[in-house]
Amino acid sequence: MPSATARLADLVLPPPARPGDLLAAIATPALVLDLDAFERNLDVMQAAADAAGVALRPHAKAHKTPAIALAQLQRGAVGICCQKVSEALPFLQAGVRDIHISNQVASVPMVELLAQMGRHGHISVCVDHAAQVVALGRATAAQGSTLAVCVEIDIGQGRCGVDGADAVLQLLDTLVAHPQLVFRGLQAYHGGAQHVRAPQQRADVAARAAERTAAVVAALAAAGVACGTVTGSGSGSVEFDLASGVYTELQPGSYVFMDADYGRNQVDGALRFHHSLFVASTVMSVGSGERVVLDAGLKSLAVDSGMPLVWQAGAPSTTLDYAAANDEHGIVRPRVAGGARPALGSQLLLVPGHCDPTLNLHDHLIALRHGVVEAVWPVAARGLSR
Amino acid sequence: MPSATARLADLVLPPPARPGDLLAAIATPALVLDLDAFERNLDVMQAAADAAGVALRPHAKAHKTPAIALAQLQRGAVGICCQKVSEALPFLQAGVRDIHISNQVASVPMVELLAQMGRHGHISVCVDHAAQVVALGRATAAQGSTLAVCVEIDIGQGRCGVDGADAVLQLLDTLVAHPQLVFRGLQAYHGGAQHVRAPQQRADVAARAAERTAAVVAALAAAGVACGTVTGSGSGSVEFDLASGVYTELQPGSYVFMDADYGRNQVDGALRFHHSLFVASTVMSVGSGERVVLDAGLKSLAVDSGMPLVWQAGAPSTTLDYAAANDEHGIVRPRVAGGARPALGSQLLLVPGHCDPTLNLHDHLIALRHGVVEAVWPVAARGLSR
Numbered sequence: 001m002p003s004a005t006a007r008l009a010d011l012v013l014p015p016p017a018r019p020g021d022l023l024a025a026i027a028t029p030a031l032v033l034d035l036d037a038f039e040r041n042l043d044v045m046q047a048a049a050d051a052a053g054v055a056l057r058p059h060a061k062a063h064k065t066p067a068i069a070l071a072q073l074q075r076g077a078v079g080i081c082c083q084k085v086s087e088a089l090p091f092l093q094a095g096v097r098d099i100h101i102s103n104q105v106a107s108v109p110m111v112e113l114l115a116q117m118g119r120h121g122h123i124s125v126c127v128d129h130a131a132q133v134v135a136l137g138r139a140t141a142a143q144g145s146t147l148a149v150c151v152e153i154d155i156g157q158g159r160c161g162v163d164g165a166d167a168v169l170q171l172l173d174t175l176v177a178h179p180q181l182v183f184r185g186l187q188a189y190h191g192g193a194q195h196v197r198a199p200q201q202r203a204d205v206a207a208r209a210a211e212r213t214a215a216v217v218a219a220l221a222a223a224g225v226a227c228g229t230v231t232g233s234g235s236g237s238v239e240f241d242l243a244s245g246v247y248t249e250l251q252p253g254s255y256v257f258m259d260a261d262y263g264r265n266q267v268d269g270a271l272r273f274h275h276s277l278f279v280a281s282t283v284m285s286v287g288s289g290e291r292v293v294l295d296a297g298l299k300s301l302a303v304d305s306g307m308p309l310v311w312q313a314g315a316p317s318t319t320l321d322y323a324a325a326n327d328e329h330g331i332v333r334p335r336v337a338g339g340a341r342p343a344l345g346s347q348l349l350l351v352p353g354h355c356d357p358t359l360n361l362h363d364h365l366i367a368l369r370h371g372v373v374e375a376v377w378p379v380a381a382r383g384l385s386r
Numbered sequence: 387m388p389s390a391t392a393r394l395a396d397l398v399l400p401p402p403a404r405p406g407d408l409l410a411a412i413a414t415p416a417l418v419l420d421l422d423a424f425e426r427n428l429d430v431m432q433a434a435a436d437a438a439g440v441a442l443r444p445h446a447k448a449h450k451t452p453a454i455a456l457a458q459l460q461r462g463a464v465g466i467c468c469q470k471v472s473e474a475l476p477f478l479q480a481g482v483r484d485i486h487i488s489n490q491v492a493s494v495p496m497v498e499l500l501a502q503m504g505r506h507g508h509i510s511v512c513v514d515h516a517a518q519v520v521a522l523g524r525a526t527a528a529q530g531s532t533l534a535v536c537v538e539i540d541i542g543q544g545r546c547g548v549d550g551a552d553a554v555l556q557l558l559d560t561l562v563a564h565p566q567l568v569f570r571g572l573q574a575y576h577g578g579a580q581h582v583r584a585p586q587q588r589a590d591v592a593a594r595a596a597e598r599t600a601a602v603v604a605a606l607a608a609a610g611v612a613c614g615t616v617t618g619s620g621s622g623s624v625e626f627d628l629a630s631g632v633y634t635e636l637q638p639g640s641y642v643f644m645d646a647d648y649g650r651n652q653v654d655g656a657l658r659f660h661h662s663l664f665v666a667s668t669v670m671s672v673g674s675g676e677r678v679v680l681d682a683g684l685k686s687l688a689v690d691s692g693m694p695l696v697w698q699a700g701a702p703s704t705t706l707d708y709a710a711a712n713d714e715h716g717i718v719r720p721r722v723a724g725g726a727r728p729a730l731g732s733q734l735l736l737v738p739g740h741c742d743p744t745l746n747l748h749d750h751l752i753a754l755r756h757g758v759v760e761a762v763w764p765v766a767a768r769g770l771s772r
Contacts, residue, residue, distance in 0.1 A: 288549045380475035
């Protein structure tokens with residue numbers, strides 16, 4: 001008996017993968033990244049932002065992975081966005097010192113942590129209510145720290161944000177009482193615009209959102225308030241927002257991975273991204289009948305935006321559908337009755353329906369080049385939703 | 387400036403909660419457990435199993451929390467089920483020495499880990515293909531360990547499992563070549579039966595599944611093969627499976643928590659369970675219009691089985707609906723136009739649509755008694771899907 005396993009306390013999970021491992025040999029389910037597609041996506045987005053003279057501040061809520069944020073900064077990103085305060089901490093500690101929290105902060109302990117973080121980097125946060133300004137003012141005063149503040153405006157999504165320039169001006173009246181809080185500008189984001197399928201309709205929704213944003217900026221200017229930053233956009237509308245002249249800073253996140261839902265957007269323009277993110281899965285049962293069962297279900301794949309796509313041999317399968325997800329099972333069926341089924345033990349790659357909550361299920365992202373593991377990156381902000 | 391935060395490396399996330407904290411004061415989103423309801427659920431299920439003379443082996447895939455498994459064992463459970471090999475390790479190391487892996491194991495590294503675990507407890511696993519038996523046989527031979535094996539039969543779910551007694555007998559022919567593998571009996575589980583809403587229809591589906599199981603057991607007996615264990619059932623069908631006389635062991639998991647989906651099952655009988663699991667959430671934006679925005683979305687709540695239910699003041703809200711989930715936002719609307727909205731900063735409790743994948747999003751479960759934190763339990767098997 002091997003002595004290393006003689007004691008129960010010494011029994012440990014094997015590492016998810018090691019550099020040099022073949023994709024085909026790793027334990028599944030496993031979250032894997034095609035580095036060639038990933039790096040191309042990063043390069044294409046940075047080049048587009050550079051060409052338009054607009055700052056790129058990619059959203060780290062999509063990847064939660066400091067190694068990816070550092071790769072984005074290396075290419076020219078001015079910083080990152082995070083959606084939550086706790087989410088930002090591993091990035092700050094990994095060396096990302098310019099972080100925008102693209103959200104309001106509700107919990108008192110998180111306002112306090114944010115104020116502490118303000119002592120260690122250029123940190124900004126959104127507000128859409130005077131009570132939030134007061135809470136941030138108190139916490140920064142107690143810490144002796146500084147935070148930048150963006151007022152979020154609602155440009156058609158109907159989620160967070162105030163309506164119109166007068167509401168912004170009212171919030172700025174509260175802000176001036178707190179000298180540790182520096183007005184950075186506006187956040188103007190329209191989530192719904194990202195997923196409109198037809199390019200012209202998506203362009204129209206993005207244009208209306210940009211017009212609403214521009215109107216607020218103009219009204220503030222007329223009132224003597226300059227918006228140094230107008231931050232917004234996402235991976236679906238970025239091709240239009242780049243050209244709008246309204247946004248000074250872009251927040252796309254999913255372009256890094258391109259999930260199955262974004263893949264359903266039709267694209268006319270030159271700005272194209274490719275699937276780089278997959279969940280590697282193994283056929284664990286061939287049962288009887290017209291199905292096979294994969295080892296990846298709801299606990300490995302987010303299905304809120306639809307079922308994953310099956311890939312085989314480096315391309316979308318034209319014969320297999322992932323039909324249903326149970327907790328730890330995925331049911332795959334041939335598209336045509338009697339069609340060929342993959343054998344027990346075969347590995348299939350799945351393109352997740354929605355990348356952000358899928359990343360949030362995994363502790364490691366296995367970076368591959370041509371089917372060989374190059375690195376294993378901790379998804380260090382996984383689960384940090386406070 | 388407090389010296390503890392002077393260095394960035396010293397900055398740490400605050401603990402999710404401390405014993406004695408008030409629920410109203412904890413940072414959200416947070417996964418919380420009402421201990422009174424939880425303990426009642428555990429007691430009711432154990433008493434029902436004891437009264438029927440059937441072994442209770444609760445499914446730990448629902449809770450992933452060793453503290454809960456130990457509470458189940460303390461009440462008389464014979465062991466636990468896990469769905470994955472990696473998931474079982476923290477339970478084994480916490481002192482749970484009788485674990486059934488209610489699933490086939492596909493990845494070679496996990497077969498090897500399972501064989502190692504076989505040296506430290508009574509471990510069983512499912513098979514539905516001869517290749518799985520051969521792989522388990524090789525791994526246990528290499529480890530000098532023993533595993534118990536259940537043959538899974540398909541009793542109507544159409545997922546894993548072989549069809550009928552002849553297929554079981556064929557697998558047993560392979561099994562006898564591996565003396566380290568001990569035949570334990572059958573696994574017969576029908577997931578679809580759990581969620582049939584009307585009691586009589588659910589009873590009918592469970593009865594047909596039990597009949598299929600009984601027919602295989604009888605045919606095996608006629609062939610001279612005794613099934614020491616027939617393991618199956620779940621929280622939806624358990625009231626019928628208890629009385630069937632077919633199952634020697636029950637595997638319910640969700641009864642511990644009772645999620646919103648199970649809450650939609652109508653119940654005629656005496657076996658009733660109550661919601662004990664909630665995600666505590668805070669109103670982070672009151673925006674404009676007819677909505678408020680909560681800080682808990684897709685990354686804190688699984689929505690595969692529907693949106694969460696809103697609770698206020700210890701009871702289901704009759705006025706508010708959780709209408710939509712974004713990654714880190716939940717949109718809550720009054721049921722009636724113009725209805726009252728909770729104030730900015732208010733805390734709401736949400737009953738998750740599906741407990742299992744919701745637990746899998748959280749690192750800690752905060753156990754409460756009458757609104758005061760009694761313990762913070764690590765969800766030690768969270769994310770362990772291999």
